[in-house]
Amino acid sequence: MPEQSSNIVQVPLHQLNEYLQKGYRPAPLQQYEMENTMPREEEMGLAGSVGRGLVASGLDVVGAGANWSRAAAQITKLQPLENIGFSVDKYVDDLIARKFSLPPDVKDLDPTDSRWWGYHLARTAPQIGMQYGIMAGLAAFGVPAPIGRALGSGFGFFMEGAGAIEESLAKGDRGWAPITKGLGMGSAAILTNYISMGNVGKVGGSGIFGKLLRLSISGGWEMGTEAIEEPINDLIVYGRLQPNLLKRMAIVGLPSGVLGSGTHVISRLGQAEPTTKPPDESEGFTATGTGGVPVYSTGEPIVPPSTPTVMEPTDLDVEPEGETANFRRHQQTARHVRSLLRCRQFPATEALGR
Numbered sequence: 613m614p615e616q617s618s619n620i621v622q623v624p625l626h627q628l629n630e631y632l633q634k635g636y637r638p639a640p641l642q643q644y645e646m647e648n649t650m651p652r653e654e655e656m657g658l659a660g661s662v663g664r665g666l667v668a669s670g671l672d673v674v675g676a677g678a679n680w681s682r683a684a685a686q687i688t689k690l691q692p693l694e695n696i697g698f699s700v701d702k703y704v705d706d707l708i709a710r711k712f713s714l715p716p717d718v719k720d721l722d723p724t725d726s727r728w729w730g731y732h733l734a735r736t737a738p739q740i741g742m743q744y745g746i747m748a749g750l751a752a753f754g755v756p757a758p759i760g761r762a763l764g765s766g767f768g769f770f771m772e773g774a775g776a777i778e779e780s781l782a783k784g785d786r787g788w789a790p791i792t793k794g795l796g797m798g799s800a801a802i803l804t805n806y807i808s809m810g811n812v813g814k815v816g817g818s819g820i821f822g823k824l825l826r827l828s829i830s831g832g833w834e835m836g837t838e839a840i841e842e843p844i845n846d847l848i849v850y851g852r853l854q855p856n857l858l859k860r861m862a863i864v865g866l867p868s869g870v871l872g873s874g875t876h877v878i879s880r881l882g883q884a885e886p887t888t889k890p891p892d893e894s895e896g897f898t899a900t901g902t903g904g905v906p907v908y909s910t911g912e913p914i915v916p917p918s919t920p921t922v923m924e925p926t927d928l929d930v931e932p933e934g935e936t937a938n939f940r941r942h943q944q945t946a947r948h949v950r951s952l953l954r955c956r957q958f959p960a961t962e963a964l965g966r
Contacts, residue, residue, distance in 0.1 A: 661727040665734030675704040676774030683791035765805035773798030834872025839865030
């Protein structure tokens, strides 16, 4: 029996004429591939959506590189470079459309479906993670945070600029126009990503409410900066806003907001919260909850200044006055004489009698 899938029937070559006579016709290759590679709706759950999104994210990077090569080919007039870039980009787009797009029964914008969240979070997370990974890696080598954020934002430049180039070429731009628009959109992406990366990791207020507020603000920055790139791209590539703008902003903004909040949580792991008040500059040092050891505002511990011990005056230290003074001097002299006589073994009474 020939193998049948949906309305596609696979037959051995030696039976081809027989089936042609029965009215069967060869199916288009693309339709055959789609029906045999796309999972059935009932087979596609949350895990499948996440897997598709992760693969699509990697393919997006490959396609971005192909689009930059196509833009370079427009300037250099190197036809082989254009052919390679076009072929790779087309292959990536077709592969994503056939195997690694949203499940067929999931709408383009459907926040009520967990599979929609799984797909878009998985497709966006590696690219956002790449930016923060670059910044964190540079910080480990002592690179200042502003420079790290700028270089991390460079990955956003690469991806967003490539998207603008692809749209520019698709609408018929040639020569310097595609790469100019790509550079313009990439520069805008550096600015938006730099802003969001500078706000996502900030320390929140005290208490549960303060931390939740800081978490929400971090997500809001990431969501807003990613969403605003959509109208910027429209204006750079087309010169005017395109249809379905709010829908497109929501598709990229909602997952980015969740990832921004998650990135804030990750950035705070292992970092101790401040436990003391800021240093009092008028005193020069302040206690830091380290058992009362004073420290300067730089955080370096110092030895507290020792207070000299003041002994209370005794009777022997103070010179008495008046008759009391004479009486006490006689007592001291008498005690001294008795001690000398004992040393010489004379009875004290005899010594005093002489």
